[in-house]
Amino acid sequence: MxxxxxxxxxxxxxxxxxxxxxxxxxxxxxxxxxxxxxxxxxxxxxxxxxxxxxxxxxxxxxxxxxxxxxxxxxxxxxxxxxxxxxxxxxxxxxxxxxxxxxxxxxxxxxxxxxxxxxxxxxxxxxxxxxxxxxxxxxxxxxxxxxxxxxxxxxxxxxxxxxxxxxxxxxxxxxxxxxxxSEKPPFMLSNYQWKKRVLVLSAPASTDKQLREQQEVVALSREDFSNRDMALVTLLDNSVSTAGNRKLTADEVTTARVASGIVQGSFALRLIGKDGSVKLASDTPTSMAEIYSLIDSMPMRQLEKFDRR
CATH class of the missing domain: 2.60.120.430 (Galactose-binding lectin)
Incomplete structure (x- = not known):
C-alpha cells in the first residue's frame, strides 16, 4: 500500500x-x-x-x-x-x-x-x-x-x-x-514505433499449433526481448492477453481486424514497429525465421548500430 x-x-x-x-x-x-x-x-x-x-x-x-x-x-x-x-x-x-x-x-x-x-x-x-x-x-x-x-x-x-x-x-x-484509473481500450496501434508485435490467434488455449508456437517463443525469451517484441494472444473461447493485460471480446475483435485474422483456426502475424504486417502465417513458424526477418529490417539494423 x-x-x-x-x-x-x-x-x-x-x-x-x-x-x-x-x-x-x-x-x-x-x-x-x-x-x-x-x-x-x-x-x-x-x-x-x-x-x-x-x-x-x-x-x-x-x-x-x-x-x-x-x-x-x-x-x-x-x-x-x-x-x-x-x-x-x-x-x-x-x-x-x-x-x-x-x-x-x-x-x-x-x-x-x-x-x-x-x-x-x-x-x-x-x-x-x-x-x-x-x-x-x-x-x-x-x-x-x-x-x-x-x-x-x-x-x-x-x-x-x-x-x-x-x-x-x-x-x-x-x-x-x-x-x-481507467485503461484506454487496447489496440495494436498502441505499440506503434515502440514494439514489434507477435500476434498468435487460435480457437482455444489448448490448440496444438498455438502450444507449439508458444513453446518456441518461451525458449528464446532473451532474443525476443532484445528485438523489442511484445506477445499478443487472441483466443476464441479463452482469456486473450496482451502481455499481462487481459483483453475484452471487443478488444480481441479489433485486434483481429487490424491484423487480418479470422477466428476459428491458428494464425500468426508479425507486425513491425511501423504498424504494418511483416509476416502472415497459418502454421507455426520457427523463431529463427522470425528473428532473421526482423534483423533484415532497416529499422532493426539502425537499432543494432545505435546500441553498440
Whole structure:
C-alpha cells in the first residue's frame, strides 16, 4: 500500500493498478478520522463512527430541522492523484444517499471550499462505487459554486457525509478507499514505433499449433526481448492477453481486424514497429525465421548500430 501521508507522484504513463488509499485493518495507517455534525451550525443531527472487523462504521440520525447532515473527515493529507480517474469506495449501505467529500487548497473569496459527489447505496448490500473526479462539484457550506474545478493533484483531505434531505437513522460501513484509473481500450496501434508485435490467434488455449508456437517463443525469451517484441494472444473461447493485460471480446475483435485474422483456426502475424504486417502465417513458424526477418529490417539494423 502507498501510504497516503506521502505525496503520490505523477509519472509519464498512467498507473496500471489501482492504489489503495486506506482500509481499516490492523496494519492500515490511521488517517485521523473525526466527526463534524450540523451542530456546528445549530443543527440537531447525530453521528459517530467506530472501527471494528476491518471496517469503519458510520452511524447516527439526521434531523432536517437544522443543518440536516452528519460527516466524518480525515486529518490533513497530501495526495497527488492526478494520474487517476477517480475514487473507488467499498461500502455496505442502508439504501440512503451519501456524499464523498474531497478538500484541496482551493478558496472562494478567501474561504475554504470542498468538493462533493453523491452516491447511492443498497440496503444491507456490499457494493463498490466508482466516483470519477469529473463528478465532484465545488461547494461552500453546501452552496454549489461555479468553480474552481477540482485539482486531483492537490488533495488535502477526504470525508464521508450524509446530507440527503431525509430525517432518520443511517448506517454505513466503509471497507476501503482506493484511487482508480481507467485503461484506454487496447489496440495494436498502441505499440506503434515502440514494439514489434507477435500476434498468435487460435480457437482455444489448448490448440496444438498455438502450444507449439508458444513453446518456441518461451525458449528464446532473451532474443525476443532484445528485438523489442511484445506477445499478443487472441483466443476464441479463452482469456486473450496482451502481455499481462487481459483483453475484452471487443478488444480481441479489433485486434483481429487490424491484423487480418479470422477466428476459428491458428494464425500468426508479425507486425513491425511501423504498424504494418511483416509476416502472415497459418502454421507455426520457427523463431529463427522470425528473428532473421526482423534483423533484415532497416529499422532493426539502425537499432543494432545505435546500441553498440
Amino acid at each position: 502507498i501510504a497516503p501521508f506521502a505525496p503520490l507522484q505523477s509519472s509519464d504513463s498512467p498507473p496500471t493498478d489501482d492504489t489503495l488509499l486506506t482500509n481499516f485493518t490492523a496494519n492500515s495507517p490511521d488517517l485521523g478520522w473525526y466527526v463534524v455534525n450540523d451542530n456546528v451550525m445549530g443543527g440537531r443531527s447525530e453521528g459517530d463512527f467506530r472501527k471494528e472487523e476491518g471496517q469503519l462504521h458510520f452511524t447516527g440520525r439526521t434531523n432536517t430541522n437544522g443543518g440536516g447532515f452528519s460527516s466524518i473527515r480525515t486529518k490533513a493529507l497530501q495526495l497527488d492523484l492526478s494520474d487517476y480517474t477517480g475514487v473507488r469506495v467499498t461500502v455496505r449501505g442502508d439504501g440512503r444517499r451519501y456524499t464523498w467529500r474531497l478538500a484541496t487548497d482551493a478558496r472562494w473569496r478567501g474561504r475554504e471550499i470542498s468538493y462533493w459527489a453523491d452516491f447511492d447505496t443498497k440496503a444491507d448490500a456490499l457494493s463498490t462505487v466508482e466516483i470519477p473526479f469529473s463528478r465532484f462539484v465545488p461547494r461552500f457550506r453546501g452552496t454549489q459554486l461555479d468553480g474552481p474545478a477540482l485539482d486531483a493533484g492537490n488533495i488535502t483531505g477526504m470525508g464521508l457525509m450524509i446530507y440527503d434531505d431525509q430525517d432518520g437513522p443511517f448506517d454505513l460501513s466503509l471497507a476501503n478507499v482506493a484511487a482508480y
